Amino acid sequence: VTKAAATDEPKAERLFSADILRALAAETFAACGLPGADATEMGRLMVEADLIGSDAHGIFRLPQYAQWVRAGTINPRANIRVEKRGPATALIDGDNGMGHLVMAFAARTAVEIARESGVAWVGARRSNHAGAGALYPAIPVAHGMVGIYAAVSSANHMAPWGGAEPLMGTNPIAVGIPAGAEPPIMLDMATSVASFGKIRTHALEGKPLPEGWMVDRADGRPLTDASRMKDGLLLPIGGYKGSGLALIIGLLCGPLNGAAFGRDVREFSTSATRESNTGQTIIALDIARFLPLDAFKAEIDRHIRELRASARLPGVDAIRIPGEQAHRRRVQREQNGVPLTPALVKELDKLAQTLGLERLTARSS
């Protein structure tokens, strides 16, 4: 999950309303063969990532997704269905559809099951890249539940601890906890120190990488020349600990769901033609099984405020709770628009033209 440095918008960026971006994405997917309702949901979910500041998982991905769907690598008319169902579990067959649709379906299924049983563990196989992890715990959270999302990354950029081969993803986890008057707590993190997207950005900008982000596959020493990223491995958070977390997440979202892990993970590239068989998992927990929801929310509010009001280290302007900045950004961007770089705008215009759609820059903003 890339926390793109998009808070302070450079002057060159241009703002587009969320509605216009949603429409563009929906029309794009419809033109690529998705049924109308699915195309609309894709627009909503993708732009949600832009709104919360997960720019690397938002509309930025539209050209790539469109290419995959048009090439048949992703199934536009997927029959996403519950393959197995227990009193508190489900396994979803994503039918190689868009990961967003698979995981939104999985999260709704989890809420439904958790309402009956108190908790639901819902896994998905034959899914695909699902964008910003935070989108899916947000669904249980909206129903007064805790949401936990985890996934096998679409590409392997980490090695097992001590290893030199990229056999593990930066397998992310996202957890949402409802609050009362405060924004919900939302932690959304990869198990690596830095994302590969961040490395790529450094390479594009010709900036060196800080030590601790990557090591050289050949000798295990810090790799700081971003242009050599192909020779490097991303480092997990906390050394063997983050590596262990990535492994556990990978096995629980991969093999447990009958999805890819390790050597079975397909190379994530625009030229991919084989089904990725991505595995993801969502857990929903009904808080009311433990205590009244309002009492829980009041306690979470109290703890958030006590942490926020606690003494700070010198130079720290504020103690921020996970999800707080994303929530603020969401409000601001829904009102003022989403900033896009000129390069991205150009690419989106090209895509629209290819599909015979109205260009982004031609839509009133």
Added chain:
Amino acid sequence: VTKAAATDEPKAERLFSADILRALAAETFAACGLPGADATEMGRLMVEADLIGSDAHGIFRLPQYAQWVRAGTINPRANIRVEKRGPATALIDGDNGMGHLVMAFAARTAVEIARESGVAWVGARRSNHAGAGALYPAIPVAHGMVGIYAAVSSANHMAPWGGAEPLMGTNPIAVGIPAGAEPPIMLDMATSVASFGKIRTHALEGKPLPEGWMVDRADGRPLTDASRMKDGLLLPIGGYKGSGLALIIGLLCGPLNGAAFGRDVREFSTSATRESNTGQTIIALDIARFLPLDAFKAEIDRHIRELRASARLPGVDAIRIPGEQAHRRRVQREQNGVPLTPALVKELDKLAQTLGLERLTARSS
């Protein structure tokens, strides 16, 4: 969770058979007023920590536990019970009993529920320090299930990210995944880079702390003088990421269970007289709801072997899977005995004498 440096035993340490240590612990707890079956289970669970190498959570803690029970800080005759039960959830009231007993009960309850519903989320409140986290996922694992344990630490040694006050624990998580011919995967980690126990060991040995373990509360700069540990804060793994994990674990094991978190956490010291209201959670997932257990185990074995056989970085002798070393150590120590330092042996002898029990050194080894 302290990974004590006990693999290479210094000459001064003496080996004691696990049976003798179990008997000593059981007799100690019985002498402190625990019912016989509970005392025996305490002996088994505590020494299990020694066997797997979590020495800081093993027999080492016996004097402290005995003191708490005798002082009435922990209830020797706790009525541990299911307070709330849903189709896939339970809330356990630990009645301020020994944390080990509470969590073993919770884990058995989770297995029972997960057998019926596929998954179980079982929380506990009014519990206490439960020793090595790995003990509890091991219970579902022994039943062909995934086990996930998490807890609010007994003491606050971390600050919220950017903060200067120790308001968060190094809240640990332990996850167990069954394998076939390979030892089960068992990740057991705190969310801090180093444990407070490790800091204390450095202080005792007069060794400086590596940078990255602690920061000074006054200025946020690295604290490397271990004797000043009281002025420091432990650092989370991966900066704001590990801090976020610690927060999430703390809220899901604390307030959700009606247990302490943040400012409500009681100071963890031998002089404590107030109930700690420790919160812990165990999740059990029945693998067979997703695929046949044997097929899953075969896949886990295959992935373990593929990772282990993959290329290594220079200087790395082996790629180790979480739980592998603990498993090896367990076999070896069950056979050869558990090494104890002279200081600990002396303390245990003193405790035995106080309680009118046979001294450890008088028992045939």
